Amino acid sequence: SQTIHQWPATLVQPVGSPLSLECTVEGTSNPNLYWYRQAAGRGLQLLFYSVGIGQISSEVPQNLSASRPQDRQFILSSKKLLLSDSGFYLCAWGRETGTSGSHEQYFGPGTRLTVT
């Protein structure tokens, strides 16, 4: 079975400090990978997605970046955090099912980031 890990679980960082959040997936190969941000316990905002190693698509211009150095590893980074970067960051992996190319996504446990 597939599992998805994120770390750290919580993080408190000062404004202007760097950021690195990591996501790894087990039990599947060549997954699509996604980073979402959730503010105030509501909607999910897609930040980045990747269909393969080194392939990153950015959805929202911001001071964050993403990288995929290995097939099942996805990293979210920032050189200098802003207060507005606080939120709940979710990694997800996606797959097509055998039913007419339907697509499903499965989420990790999330990282709670507080920028002070």
Added chain:
Amino acid sequence: GQQLNQSPQSMFIQEGEDVSMNCTSSSIFNTWLWYKQDPGEGPVLLIALYKAGELTSNGRLTAQFGITRKDSFLNISASIPSDVGIYFCAGQPSSPRNKLVFGAGTILRVKS
């Protein structure tokens, strides 16, 4: 861009009540998904719907893929306290196929 309108935004439930929520869109979707998120955790996939008109159950949960492919609903029967949380609908568009469109969520709370 494509958007999903999810309603209600929030609701209070009493134990034993049935709960209904729905999502609508002006666009058609190939797949509808329903997720539940507990506080401080990632969303968990509850039900996936693949065909227009499909009705699928998962325990006390029942969801339907609208015949027009532009809507879906989720029903929870005989609610229990652990049903509280945020429920999200998500639709898979025809293009791009590997990205989902999410509703804003329905917050379920217990009536005290």
